[in-house]
Amino acid sequence: MAEKQDQNDSSPSFESALSELEGLVERMESGELTLEESLKSFEQGIALTRSCQQALSQAEQKVEILTSNDPEAIAEPFDSEP
Secondary structure: OOOOOOOOOOOOOHHHHHHHHHHHHHHHHHOOOOHHHHHHHHHHHHHHHHHHHHHHHHHHHHHHHHHHOOOOOOOOOOOOOO
């Protein structure tokens, strides 16, 4: 069964956006891109990062909603550092 994407079909799934972002970083770190290509890649990376952040925020909200219905559940903030 294919995973359902959000209402906006033009937005990539979190996993595909993250994979694409990793590829952009690798290409930029290689040092083989022209300035124009690097700027375009950077712009794409910013858009992908925002998409990933939005997906994570939505997932966090869903978790909070689900746990708020359980009177014994305690919502704790996610650690940003390992």
